[in-house]
Amino acid sequence: MLSPRAELIHIQKKIYEANQRRIHESIHVGEAGFLKYERQYQLSVAKYKRIVDHDVLLRSLISSDIIYIGDYHTCHQSQRSFLRILKTLQKNSKRPMLLCLELFHKSLQPIVDGYMAGRLSEEVFLKRIRLRERWVFDLWSNFKPILDFAKYHHIPIVGTEVAPVGASLGRRDKAAGRYIAEISEKYPEHQLLILVGDLHLAPPHLPKEVDQALKKRCLVRKTLTVFQNSDAIYWQLAKEGVVEKVDVVQLSDNKFCLMNTPPIVCQQSYLNWLEHEEGEIDFSDARHHFLELVDRIAHYLRIPLKRKQDEVEVYTCGDLSFLKKLKNSYHFSNQEIRQVKQQVMASESYFIPKVPLVYLANLSLNHAAEEASHYLKFLCTGEEKPRDRVDAFYANVLHEALGFFGSKLINPKRKCFHMNEYRALLRYFKKHRVPKGRGLEIEMARLLLAYKMWEHRGMALAAGFVFDQPFEMFFAITHALGYMLGDLMFYGLMSGAIKKSDIRKVFMDKWKAEGATYETYFRLLTKLRGVKIPKRM
Numbered sequence: 001m002l003s004p005r006a007e008l009i010h011i012q013k014k015i016y017e018a019n020q021r022r023i024h025e026s027i028h029v030g031e032a033g034f035l036k037y038e039r040q041y042q043l044s045v046a047k048y049k050r051i052v053d054h055d056v057l058l059r060s061l062i063s064s065d066i067i068y069i070g071d072y073h074t075c076h077q078s079q080r081s082f083l084r085i086l087k088t089l090q091k092n093s094k095r096p097m098l099l100c101l102e103l104f105h106k107s108l109q110p111i112v113d114g115y116m117a118g119r120l121s122e123e124v125f126l127k128r129i130r131l132r133e134r135w136v137f138d139l140w141s142n143f144k145p146i147l148d149f150a151k152y153h154h155i156p157i158v159g160t161e162v163a164p165v166g167a168s169l170g171r172r173d174k175a176a177g178r179y180i181a182e183i184s185e186k187y188p189e190h191q192l193l194i195l196v197g198d199l200h201l202a203p204p205h206l207p208k209e210v211d212q213a214l215k216k217r218c219l220v221r222k223t224l225t226v227f228q229n230s231d232a233i234y235w236q237l238a239k240e241g242v243v244e245k246v247d248v249v250q251l252s253d254n255k256f257c258l259m260n261t262p263p264i265v266c267q268q269s270y271l272n273w274l275e276h277e278e279g280e281i282d283f284s285d286a287r288h289h290f291l292e293l294v295d296r297i298a299h300y301l302r303i304p305l306k307r308k309q310d311e312v313e314v315y316t317c318g319d320l321s322f323l324k325k326l327k328n329s330y331h332f333s334n335q336e337i338r339q340v341k342q343q344v345m346a347s348e349s350y351f352i353p354k355v356p357l358v359y360l361a362n363l364s365l366n367h368a369a370e371e372a373s374h375y376l377k378f379l380c381t382g383e384e385k386p387r388d389r390v391d392a393f394y395a396n397v398l399h400e401a402l403g404f405f406g407s408k409l410i411n412p413k414r415k416c417f418h419m420n421e422y423r424a425l426l427r428y429f430k431k432h433r434v435p436k437g438r439g440l441e442i443e444m445a446r447l448l449l450a451y452k453m454w455e456h457r458g459m460a461l462a463a464g465f466v467f468d469q470p471f472e473m474f475f476a477i478t479h480a481l482g483y484m485l486g487d488l489m490f491y492g493l494m495s496g497a498i499k500k501s502d503i504r505k506v507f508m509d510k511w512k513a514e515g516a517t518y519e520t521y522f523r524l525l526t527k528l529r530g531v532k533i534p535k536r537m
Contacts, residue, residue: 004493004500007300008409009238012264016231019267037169041202045230045257048249054537057226057248057256061085062093064224064254065191066184068207070198071102071228073135074269077261077413078228079142082195083149084537085226089191090153097155098187100180100194103143104159105134112159116151134165138273146195152435158183160194173200177209185217201225227257234263244412244494245534260536265411268365286360286368287314293365293372294379297406301504309379313357322357339471351375353383366407366414373406374399381510387517389467393478394517400482401489401524402506408490415536416483422448444476451477461518485521488528497531498524 002010061067069085072078089097104112108129115125122144131140150157160183162175176196184192200206207225214221237243237259249257291310298305315322326332326340331354343350343359349367350359351374358371377399387395408414417425422445434442447466454463466477492498506524511517 005241005244008412009243011296011300012238012262013235015264016267019264019271022271023267034169037202037205038199040204041199042232044202044255045227045251046232047236048230048233048251048257050250051242051246052248052250052256054248054535056250057537058088058092060224060254060256061089061226063222065221066180066194066210066223067191068194068196068201068223068225069228070201070226071195072198072266072269073139074273075229075261075266076142076269077265078198079139079146079195081228081258081260081537082193083146086146086149086155086193088537089193090149090155093191096187096190098183098190098192099146099150099155099157100160100183100192100196101143101146101157102159102161102176102194102196102200103131103135103139104129104157105161106159106179108159112157116147116157118151160196169199169205173206173209176200177206177211178213180210181213181217181219184214184221185219198228201227223254225255227251227255229259229261229263229266230257231263233257234259244491247534247536258537259413260415261413262411265365265413272364286316287312290314290358290360290368290372290375293369293410294376297369297372297409298376298379300409301500301507303376303380303504303507305376305379309375311356312375313355314360315357316360322359326352326355342472351378353378365410369407369410370403373403376406377402377507380507384510388514390461391511391514391517393467393474394521395511396475396478397482397485397521398506398511398517400479401485402482404483404486405489405503406486408486412490416487417480418484418487418533419449419452422480440472440476444473444480447473448477448480451481460522485524485528487533488531489524491533492528492531495531498527502527 067085069082070078071082086097086099111120111125111128114120115122120128126140132138147157149155160176160179161172162179163172167175180192180194184190194206196206203225207223210223233249234243237246237249243259246259249259251257291312294309295305297303298309313322323337323341323344326337332340340350340352340359344361349361349371351357351371352359356375356378358375360367360371384395386392404414404416426442426445426449429442447469451460451463451466454460466474469477489498489503493500493503502524506520509516509520511520
């Protein structure tokens with residue numbers, strides 16, 4: 001019998017192969033030489049030299065003048081990783097930075113400068129740069145946090161797409177290479193962080209053109225390339241049984257690869273975009289995909305589905321008609337409907353057992369798999385009766401834990417904040433102004449830290465201040481605690497600290513007895529004591 005890790009990898013590999021076939025069928029390449037260009041990239045990320053921790057990468061980042069970072073355009077984790085690197089350097093490097101983004105053409109620089117200086121509103125900025133006309137991908141929501149951070153910290157941004165529309169990949173690399181060398185000469189004290197499509201980062205592509213342009217200008221610069229999520233390296237790490245523990249590998253002295261997203265998640269991001277463009281993601285597609293996730297999680301955990309799992313309605317952010325349905329139903333009070341609306345307004349996915357109904361705030365695998373796990377719990381134990389405030393608190397923590405755990409079965413690289421990150425967040429905002437809209441998050445972190453102090457003393461039930469919080473804060477705290485527990489459950493299963501039978505028991509337990517949710521929570525924490533969460537940037 002396969003181990004939990006081996007079985008999970010086997011399932012991922014089958015999905016990966018099916019996705020690859022779908023992607024290859026969808027791609028119609030018109031440019032001569034594209035396959036050779038792609039192959040050169042694949043060869044550059046075919047194997048790794050050694051596994052390293054983030055400190056090794058950080059030292060290389062700090063000491064480099066020009067840093068190339070690969071971008072898988074449809075996968076928001078690529079842009080989030082760039083932002084993490086940016087934040088890390090802002091905190092640890094003394095040098096000024098300059099961001100070079102393929103997203104913007106050089107001709108748009110005055111518009112970019114106007115937006116960064118606050119002279120243009122976001123609406124006017126987006127209208128003038130015509131992003132959707134220049135890119136086939138809708139990238140603004142992924143890039144906005146990068147621009148927000150750069151604007152806040154006065155970090156300049158330069159568009160590095162120079163070649164005319166329709167130019168070949170080689171011509172684009174040559175033109176961008178010359179311009180990047182020009183920028184480096186103009187700003188010799190700055191570190192250049194270059195975010196560009198991953199295929200451009202093969203050594204014979206953009207890096208070679210930059211090196212040649214620098215040489216013509218008699219400039220010497222230390223360069224670093226940070227690839228992201230090589231398929232070949234992922235399967236190599238999986239074969240070695242370490243894939244869920246590894247975030248960074250080193251390929252050579254000045255080349256690293258971040259391993260933060262499984263191949264199937266990157267693939268699915270592209271397929272989601274492809275289907276959306278063709279208008280194929282509708283109610284029935286989302287529902288079918290959702291039920292497939294329910295089946296996969298249940299099959300992996302050996303949970304028999306006695307109820308009819310297809311008796312569920314699935315809505316997406318493109319269809320909010322379910323809100324009217326809830327209003328017209330006598331099953332829901334006005335307060336319950338307000339709570340659902342709050343979740344929807346916060347772009348939170350949501351499972352409503354009474355219907356049963358699933359609302360997916362977006363079509364990401366993380367959201368869908370999390371709600372699939374909540375629905376699987378409902379299929380196992382049915383709708384829960386009202387609980388007192390303490391029982392309800394720990395019940396919600398456990399539901400959130402099962403949701404996050406289930407999403408980790410689909411995307412093992414999914415991350416969440418743990419206490420170290422929450423402490424760092426509070427330290428950061430002691431020195432910086434809290435942005436509008438993040439007050440709840442900061443207050444939640446303070447309450448979470450206070451609760452954990454009581455929990456470590458063995459006096460969790462004395463922390464009445466968390467049990468009596470208003471709805472929004474109550475769910476924020478239980479959400480955070482649940483995610484942390486779900487993450488521990490996943491790594492506990494992978495390391496052998498707990499078994500599938502332990503997870504099944506949580507899914508199957510109705511927690512009927514008073515205090516059952518509290519006891520289950522602490523029983524899991526005890527079993528998971530000592531489980532290590534891989535260090536991440």
